[in-house]
Amino acid sequence: MTVRLYLWQRATAAVMVPLVLLHIAVILYVSRQGLTAADILSRTHGSLPWASYYALFVAAASIHAAIGVRNVLTEWSPLGERGAGWCALSLGIALALLGFHAVVALVLM
């Protein structure tokens, strides 16, 4: 891992700390209140704050996970730095696409 990847991984981790805590709080609230999917969507539909919150979460998680998986593949697979880099980039893009698709569904649908 280079200093640039190190910085991105630590920075995205720092960004995710409050986001994860709020996400867990939301999960607890939803489960304790017994909210249905329709209830949740009615609250998130058209909400710029929820869209921004989860879009930032998806971006940070995609970058953070990709760098972490890159390290695992570099050390534990025969792919080498270059191969691990391409695999991790693919994973990051896939996570971002799936995540942003979910955000769009949450806010616009």
Next chain:
Amino acid sequence: MPAELSVALWRGAEDGRYETYRVPRRESQTVLDVVSFVQRHIDPTLSYRFACRVGVCGSCAMTVNGKPRWTCRTHVAKVAGDGRLEIGPLENLPVIKDLATDMQAFFEKWQRAKGVFEPSRTRLDAIEEIRPDSPARRAADAAIECINCGVCYAACDTVRWNRDYLGPAALTRAWTLVNDERDAGVAARLQAVAAAGGCHACHSHQSCQELCPQALNPTAAIAGLKRRTLAAYLKGEIEP
């Protein structure tokens, strides 16, 4: 205290195996004494490396009952209470024969980390005054006693998983020189340790710190390098 020790020694190269010998148990016996007894009285073809026998040269490190140690400073009583010893070559290094490893990669990484002092003055200049109690000098002094025995390198999981990783000894040497106010090669050194296989590959498992016979703390040195390289990168002083 048992009258005899059961000693399994690694014989051969990478594809070798452990062979067991019976060695008399003696008072104040070190693991190096045990290896030397086998070589002098049982099998003179046994290959191993040692020089000073008193913990100064760092050449007698081996894997003793699963952990890398200086054999000259390891008493049998400390590691073989049940009278059994398993002694192998240092891990993470190619085996030449028996207990002797090829340390070329270890020393090449030391150089790759720019572990050589780069003088900022010539012999014609006045001697630079360095306060021994300055924070930088204290940081430099913290690991100045490293003698490159390779114990930390053999203990390191990251070295095992990533052959490109510089390892605790080379990075600790780099940290020592980064803090040496007389050194003129800091920028190049930070650049070298910030690249792939450098300080950011460390997982902070702290095996190096736990097993260093000199009680040095390479993990702290590597953490220091992470901070310094990050600051240098953010200031644009080194390339990613």
